[in-house]
Structures are given as structure tokens and as C-alpha cells.
Amino acid sequence: xQKITQTQPGMFVQEKEAVTLDCxxxxxxxxxxxxWYKQPSSGEMIFLIYQGSxxxxxxxxxxxxxxxxxxxxxxxxxxxASQLGDSAMYFCAMREGASGGYQKVTFGTxxxxxxxx
Amino acid sequence: xxxxxxxxxHLITATGQRVxxxxxxxxxxxxxxxxxxxxxxxxxxxxxxxxxxxxAKGNILERFSAQQFPDLHxxxxxxxxxxxxxxxxxxxxxxxxxxxQETQYFGPGTRLLxx
Numbered sequence: 001x002q003k004i005t006q007t008q009p010g011m012f013v014q015e016k017e018a019v020t021l022d023c024x025x026x027x028x029x030x031x032x033x034x035x036w037y038k039q040p041s042s043g044e045m046i047f048l049i050y051q052g053s054x055x056x057x058x059x060x061x062x063x064x065x066x067x068x069x070x071x072x073x074x075x076x077x078x079x080x081a082s083q084l085g086d087s088a089m090y091f092c093a094m095r096e097g098a099s100g101g102y103q104k105v106t107f108g109t110x111x112x113x114x115x116x117x
Numbered sequence: 118x119x120x121x122x123x124x125x126x127h128l129i130t131a132t133g134q135r136v137x138x139x140x141x142x143x144x145x146x147x148x149x150x151x152x153x154x155x156x157x158x159x160x161x162x163x164x165x166x167x168x169x170x171x172x173a174k175g176n177i178l179e180r181f182s183a184q185q186f187p188d189l190h191x192x193x194x195x196x197x198x199x200x201x202x203x204x205x206x207x208x209x210x211x212x213x214x215x216x217x218q219e220t221q222y223f224g225p226g227t228r229l230l231x232x
Contacts, residue, residue, distance in 0.1 A: 033219055037223070043205060043225070043226055044223065045207060045209075045223035045226075047220055047223070050219075104162060104175060105150065105162045105221070107159065107160040107161075109159050110159070110160075
């Protein structure tokens with residue numbers, strides 16, 4: 001089974017509109033972390049937002065928010081007021097394993113977001 | 118700029134050769150991760166070091182090895198290179214894994230082309 005599933009290979013959004021990028025995960029570990037990264041065409045990986053499995057509230061970072069639904073094992077990224085510079089590949093990732101022990105990080109296959117003027 | 122540096126930025130070599138990729142983590146970060154990104158395999162976790170010790174292993178081939186030195190910089194050694202090893206290799210660092218400070222910050226990557 002896939003550890004991280006991103007079902008949307010590509011998406012379009014109108015400039016200034018909000019967009020939700022889907023991510024579901026699969027783990028039996030009670031302690032895990034969820035991340036979203038942005039990869040523009042230039043290639044660098046830019047950290048956007050983090051959610052720990054024990055965090056009670058959804059994470060927010062500026063225009064980015066993470067809709068964390070633990071029971072459904074989903075961690076969707078919401079981008080509000082899309083900008084042309086948001087056009088990029090977006091990756092969801094999960095870290096399993098607790099501090100001091102074995103840990104592994106898995107990335108999803110990514111969603112290519114295109115913002116239309 | 119994430120604060121993570123990687124050298125070289127580009128590397129072209131031939132099959133059968135050996136190369137070394139270098140990574141310097143952000144100041145204060147103890148943990149270093151290596152990833153391989155190729156078109157067909159996506160972004161694959163290779164290996165993680167924490168304060169000089171190997172902490173986790175992912176899909177790393179036996180031809181590949183890594184280490185983290187006392188000054189916390191890390192090197193990824195790729196030997197007996199094959200055409201399929203052509204990829205973008207990322208290094209990332211974090212303060213500490215498994216804590217709220219576990220966010221990984223990525224370097225710009227080393228683009229390896231094996232001819």
C-alpha cells in the first residue's frame with residue numbers, strides 16, 4: 001500500500017482563488033509528522049507547512065493551511081488567494097517513527113499546480 | 118535560501134565511475150537526510166544521519182554509501198555508476214528528528230548525469 005497518496009497529478013486554479021491539494025497517508029505509527037513542500041520549475045524544494053500527529057489544531061503558515069483530519073488520515077493543503085508564483089509541483093510527505101528510534105520519510109508523487117491569470 | 122549548501126551543483130560522469138556529493142547542513146542542525154529524485158522513481162529517501170550516526174535507511178543501493186563527519190557535514194558516495202543513477206540528489210537538514218523541530222530544509226541539489 002502507498003504510504004502517501006496524492007490523487008491529483010495536475011490542477012488548475014484561477015488567480016486569487018483558493019485551491020485544495022489532496023493528500024492521504026497510511027501509517028500505524030502513533031507518532032508521525034506531515035509536511036508539504038513546493039518545487040518550482042527551478043528545482044529547489046521549499047518547505048511550506050508542518051503538522052505533527054499529536055497537534056490539536058490545524059497548522060497555518062501565511063496563505064497556506066493544512067486541513068488535518070486524523071481519523072480519515074488526510075492532510076490536505078489549502079492555498080488561499082492563489083498567485084502566479086504558486087505554479088509549481090507540490091509534494092506531501094510523512095515522517096514515521098519516534099524520536100530516538102528508526103525513522104523514515106516518504107514523499108507522495110506530487111501535484112502539479114498551474115495558476116491561471 | 119534554506120541555509121543548506123550542496124556541492125557540486127552539476128556533475129557529469131561516465132558509467133562505472135565513482136563520485137562524491139557534499140552537503141553542509143544549516144547551522145545548528147544535527148540531522149542530515151539524502152534523497153534521490155528521478156523522473157521514473159519520484160523523490161526517494163536514501164539515508165539519514167543524526168549527529169554522526171546513521172539513524173534510518175531508505176531505498177539506498179549497496180553501491181551508495183554516506184557518512185556524517187564531526188563538523189556535521191555529510192558526503193554521499195556513489196560508485197560503479199549506471200545510467201539509471203542519473204538524477205537530482207538532494208540533501209536536507211533538520212534540528213532534530215521526531216520533534217517539533219524536525220522540519221527538513223532542502224539544499225539546492227546536485228544534478229548528476231551519467232553518460
